[in-house]
Amino acid sequence: MKIAPHHVPGTPEHKFSQMLRPDQVYQPRHAWPSDCTVQWGHGIVPATPFFEAFVPGTFIRGEGATIADAETRAFEKYEGEKLCGHQWGRQRPGGLLYTNGAGWCRKCGGFRSEMFRPIVTLGHHRKPLRLMELHHLESVESDHEMNARMDAKYPDRKADRASYARLLRIRLNLYGVADQS
Numbered sequence: 001m002k003i004a005p006h007h008v009p010g011t012p013e014h015k016f017s018q019m020l021r022p023d024q025v026y027q028p029r030h031a032w033p034s035d036c037t038v039q040w041g042h043g044i045v046p047a048t049p050f051f052e053a054f055v056p057g058t059f060i061r062g063e064g065a066t067i068a069d070a071e072t073r074a075f076e077k078y079e080g081e082k083l084c085g086h087q088w089g090r091q092r093p094g095g096l097l098y099t100n101g102a103g104w105c106r107k108c109g110g111f112r113s114e115m116f117r118p119i120v121t122l123g124h125h126r127k128p129l130r131l132m133e134l135h136h137l138e139s140v141e142s143d144h145e146m147n148a149r150m151d152a153k154y155p156d157r158k159a160d161r162a163s164y165a166r167l168l169r170i171r172l173n174l175y176g177v178a179d180q181s
């Protein structure tokens with residue numbers, strides 16, 4: 001298990017994190033695999049204690065009354081996932097159909113970032129941005145507070161959000177903005 005650098009005194013990440021809010025001193029208690037990075041803290045709104053584990057290819061989050069409870073919740077999910085005979089689909093349970101290759105298990109709700117090949121429509125991205133897309137890109141590129149809020153609220157969407165913003169930036173550079181008149 002690797003501890004995320006913002007929890008490790010002496011690192012620049014820890015120094016920066018301390019300026020935002022004092023770090024929650026905590027020592028993980030469960031046997032996470034060695035190639036997994038963990039972090040913990042309290043959510044922004046509401047201030048729910050959480051524990052997150054970034055296992056290669058997936059992401060597990062637990063919440064609880066304390067960080068220790070949150071870790072136990074996350075570890076149970078991790079252990080439970082190993083026992084599940086996963087049934088992967090592109091549909092997020094109770095949510096959208098993902099075409100970017102992400103998969104969710106229909107039985108345990110487990111997540112894998114690259115379970116399928118992305119579904120693409122050829123030529124789909126070769127067009128100017130609509131105003132709505134331009135405004136979205138501007139806020140992602142300039143509103144760091146919003147990004148931090150979104151990342152805290154939807155940590156499992158962080159990579160998707162970043163790649164979507166990258167795509168919008170490329171389309172803007174190549175094709176500009178559509179004439180809305």
Ligand SMILES: [Zn+2]
Pocket residue numbers: 081084085086087105106107108109110
């Ligand atoms: Zn499963």
